[in-house]
Amino acid sequence: MPITLPPQALRRAAAAGATVTLGLALAACGANFNAQTQQAYQPAEGTNADSGSVGVRNMLVLASEDGKGVLHSAIVNTGRTADTLVSIASAPADAPETGDGQVPAEQPATVTFGGVRPMTLAPGASLILPPATGKPFTVTGGKPGSMIKVTITFAKAAPITASIPVLTTDHYSPTPRDDAGGESHG
Structure with missing residues (x-):
């Protein structure tokens, strides 16, 4: 004996099917390669950039008001072979930026780097700047x-050209600077 549905039940089933199909279609709109959850997010102040398997993470300079500072960063090698950090130098203002999504500066400062020396980037490891031993990479001319x-x-990896921020030396301090003025917080 065949099962027959009343017309009202057929309409309800068709409406439910259309609702499910429309819901799936709308949900798929936010699940492609350009979805917000697929975009890189950098909560730190420094600059991130990549060149093949080598990545620069949170690169920034902490400097005093007179423009003397120290370079801070983590450089990671996610590859299977060692590489070497050869140099870090000031780039010309009109040099095109490489890496991923760096924001160009309006008027980049011209700076000099001191203490920069070749350092090995072991595979699957990171290099922290300033190094735990030895002299830090100094920066002169970049004001906060x-x-x-x-x-x-x-x-081995291609060079990376990027704009990096210069912050005050007490940037990570939880207390206000002495010269900030105003009332004391305590």
Whole structure:
């Protein structure tokens, strides 16, 4: 004996099917390669950039008001072979930026780097700047609040040119600077 449905039940089933299909179609609109959840998010102040298997993470300069500072960053090698950090130098203001999504500076400061020396990037490891032993990479000429354009050169990976921020030396301090003025917070 065949099962027959009244017309009202058929309409309800068709409406439910259309609702499910429309819901799936709308949900798929936010699940493609350009979905917000697929975009890189950088909660830190520094600059991130990549060149093949080598990545620069949170690169920034902490400097005093007179423009003398220290370079801070983590450089990671996610590859299977070692590479070498060869140099870090000031890039010309009109040098095109490489890496991923760097924001160009309006008027990059011209700076000089000191203490930069070749350092090995072991496979699957990271290099922290300033290094735990030895002298830090110094920066002269980058004042807090400015962006400086740098070129980071490696032995194997392509060079990275990016703008990095210069922040005050007490940037990570939880207490206000002495010269900030105003009332004391305590």
